[in-house]
Amino acid sequence: MKLNVSASLTYSFSSPTQVIAAIEAAHSPDQTILSEELWITSGPALIRDTEAASGERRFRTALEGQVGINYRAVVDNGQRPLLGPDARQHDWAELPREVLPYLLPSRFCPSDEFMRFAQREFRSVRGGGARVLAMLDWLNAHVDYVHGVSTAKTTAEHTFIDRAGVCRDFSHLGITLARAMNIPARAVSAYALALKPPDFHAVFEVYLDGRWWLLDPTRLAPIEGMVRIASGRDAADIAFLTSEYNCQCLSQVITVTQAPDEAETRAA
Structure with a gap:
């Protein structure tokens, strides 16, 4: 299945604040990123981190004032298998x-x-x-x-x-x-x-x-x-935004829609 995903986040930072964000789709065997775009309305350059084992990605930066963080991508997750009763538990x-x-x-x-x-x-x-x-x-x-x-x-x-x-x-x-x-x-x-x-x-x-x-x-x-997007021991490891100081979320818009199949698009 091909999916269009997007996140549009607007935050207010009262002072320069270091943040770590995890909103980008992960590179993993069961999903392929066909296209993507990440942009922030203001702030210094991003430090990008990728975990080789899981394929998940985070970025670090420092933000101040009102800032928009935006991401959109087209992702193909193929035919993701579902857990069945016969899956074996390991020693x-x-x-x-x-x-x-x-x-x-x-x-x-x-x-x-x-x-x-x-x-x-x-x-x-x-x-x-x-x-x-x-x-x-x-x-x-x-x-x-x-x-x-x-x-x-x-x-x-x-x-x-x-x-x-x-x-x-x-x-x-x-x-x-x-x-x-x-x-x-x-x-x-x-x-x-x-x-x-x-x-x-x-x-x-x-x-x-x-x-x-x-x-x-x-x-x-x-x-x-x-x-x-990300994985870890519990929610502390997978937060979509971790900030050095308190910040205010002004708006958050998440969208996920099914992308039309290429064959269907050509037929239309």
Whole structure:
């Protein structure tokens, strides 16, 4: 599927402020960037950072006053495979070294505190893909999607107690349950087709059968309509903007549409 994605962000910085931004589509095996453009209305030159392993990209700069940050791209994510019940769970000795950190607890995902619950709830389910799908079913049945009940400090533990939250809360709890069952899991930021209202979307991935599988625990957007931006241990690693000092968001417009197929365009 080919997708048009764009982000138009306007911020106000009261003093010169260093920022790190992650809004560009990642270079990854399951998506190809056909064209893209990034521009900022004012500020010094950007320092560009690319992580070789994940293909994700960030930029650093210092901004002051009212600044617009804009990005648009056309991305082809092909035929992204969906996780099935037969995907095999690896023993730790089989995992690539770079996957190992995603077995461990992190700031928003205290998986060590969920081991007893996860074992009781999911131990009887066949391991691997079937077990992860059972976790997604549990989230859908027991957690409500509700705005305003969580904050930037909410952890998976709080979401488990409140049984409500938004996309990052669902993903944190899903990651926590997977890690508690010895399945590597990581947070992912993405552009998402059909998400209402349009926004940056927080989802997660699990490592099974020798690859990462993208999942949306909220079930609000199709996996095949997502464009991966960044990944990490939890939301602290995938923020679309991290600033040295407080800043004010004046506007944020995210759009994702399906691009017409070339054959359809020629026929029209």
